[in-house]
Amino acid sequence: MSRIKRWINMNKKEFNPDGTLKDEARNQMLSRGMNSGAIDSYARRLKEEYDQWKHLDETSPEPWTVYTxxxxxxxxxxxxxxxxxxxxxxxxxxxxxxxxxxxxxxxxxxxxxxxxxxxxxxxxxxxxQGINFGEQKMNALIGGSRTYVQRRKLMEEDLRNFEDADSLPFDKDTSY
Known part of the structure; x- marks a missing residue:
């Protein structure tokens, strides 16, 4: 659906739906000994990210393929x-x-x-929550139907991109 819905979902514990830091989150950070300036900086950075995602949703919405x-x-x-x-x-x-x-x-x-x-x-x-369930399910089906050679080529690309070893389809130390 939208980037902003995903942002809100990811940050709902600390941030309001308008991208501002919740008072409870600020108080909790202060109680853990965080500096007020650092909290303000954190809140400002995430508000900027929120505004950027919202702007992208308005100017260049993500395609949303509807699967039944x-x-x-x-x-x-x-x-x-x-x-x-x-x-x-x-x-x-x-x-x-x-x-x-x-x-x-x-x-x-x-x-x-x-x-x-x-x-x-x-x-x-x-x-x-901003998640396209049908698209996720379709991507899983497509991913599962890839051949060994296709998965190996993707793994080689993932290794070049320094992906986490946990996300690789094969053990990177295995010769293939």
């Missing part, structure tokens, strides 16, 4: 279900001919509806 639960259905599920979780009429006919009971078809529909509702709830909750 249907985007994460398997190919088989896409043959069976409509995007709203109802069963496709042609699938129902085929399933009944194969001897699948109407009760089981209703159960399939009910379960898929629950999956869709859960996806929508999580997606909405994450959007409030």
């Amino acid at each position: 639960a249907y985007d994460f259905f398997t190919p088989s599920e896409k043959r069976q279900f409509n995007p709203d979780g109802s069963l496709k009429p042609e699938y129902i006919q085929s399933a009944l001919k194969m001897g699948i009971s109407e009760g089981w078809l209703e159960e399939m529909k009910r379960r898929k509806g629950i999956d869709i509702d859960n996806y929508n709830k999580v997606s909405a909750k994450k959007a409030e």
Whole structure:
């Protein structure tokens, strides 16, 4: 969603939604022996960062690709279900001919509806925090489908960029 929502979410313990330092946070810092000037400097730097992120949101908003639960259905599920979780009429006919009971078809529909509702709830909750849940989920699927050679090339690039060893797909001391 927006950079500023992410900023607010990251800093909500110490800062107000308008980017100013909370009085409680200032008092806690003073009680820990921090210098008032250092606190003011910290508050000013983060307020400047807040203003910069807010300006970027207003002038150059980040793209927000909207994914639905249907985007994460398997190919088989896409043959069976409509995007709203109802069963496709042609699938129902085929399933009944194969001897699948109407009760089981209703159960399939009910379960898929629950999956869709859960996806929508999580997606909405994450959007409030400025997180694109669908995009994260899609990136995880794409990342998981990369080949060994692709992951190795990305790791080589990560090593050149001095990424943390914990974030690498392989042990950096292993010869690949």
